[in-house]
């Protein structure tokens with residue numbers, strides 16, 4: 046009866062370019078977690094086929110590119126487990142078990158499915174519908190306790206907790222009988238005192254920026270925006286970064302003297318937020334520095350800062366992408382470490398469920 050150990054898990058889909066929004070909102074925030082607890086970071090290639098199979102070569106490349114971005118951003122393969130999901134079979138196996146734990150009614154409430162499937166939900170893949178069960182499996186195959194995610198994934202994390210809780214409750218007696226329980230850190234009238242699966246904590250990005258499109262300050266920066274000028278890709282070099290900032294949409298007014306003055310000026314607010322995040326300062330501090338200045342002054346300063354922060358990352362990504370064997374070696378090692386954690390968990394879970402083990 047050992048206590049559940051803290052462990053951090055998160056994932057990013059290998060679809061197209063990682064951009065500044067992914068970096069500031071996700072990957073850069075994972076880096077300090079490495080000092081706090083064991084960390085696992087996954088390139089979720091099995092999630093990347095739920096909305097249609099991407100071109101095979103592009104999927105392979107994107108998997109390496111996201112891995113390169115992790116490493117370039119400061120995820121250290123010596124301290125963190127870095128791997129791609131499809132290499133560790135336990136994800137698929139546990140996802141099936143969770144297909145039988147989660148209720149149709151729970152999944153029917155997922156807003157991301159509704160957004161992605163749109164009006165034509167009859168034609169969406171079953172995988173897109175079951176996506177949150179796979180995400181729960183990603184996390185719980187490692188009995189992870191902490192999951193840094195963006196606001197848009199909060200509902201999926203709540204579902205993960207519901208799945209863990211239902212499994213713990215439905216199998217409470219078996220878990221006790223087999224001696225596989227750990228003390229429940231959050232006992233409640235509905236949940237047993239001994240549990241097998243932790244209820245993972247979402248770590249929602251704190252004061253961090255929602256990075257918006259450079260062409261429309263009311264839309265999120267997105268890899269699917271048809272205009273490449275709308276985003277700063279982590280693979281963009283210095284000239285491209287400077288060009289995109291120069292071309293970013295603004296209004297004709299200079300920056301306001303107070304934070305309040307950014308209200309109703311989404312493009313100005315976005316650029317100030319990006320500057321603040323890249324500088325590691327508050328938006329107030331940026332307004333104090335640049336209030337009253339025209340964009341002809343602010344944009345070059347922002348371009349210089351963005352290049353200073355992102356160019357080394359870009360250079361390291363380019364170096365890694367030129368040596369796919371090095372990336373693949375990191376992923377191979379990571380997959381082995383990940384399997385070593387997930388295999389015993391699945392062995393326990395099969396035993397709890399009662400699958401006959403004859404091997």
Ligand code: TRP
Pocket residue numbers: 054055056057058089092179180183184192193194198
């Ligand atoms: N669904 C997440 C996203 O789109 C990616 C993801 C998959 C994930 N599995 C995960 C994030 C497990 C955290 C933990 O952003």
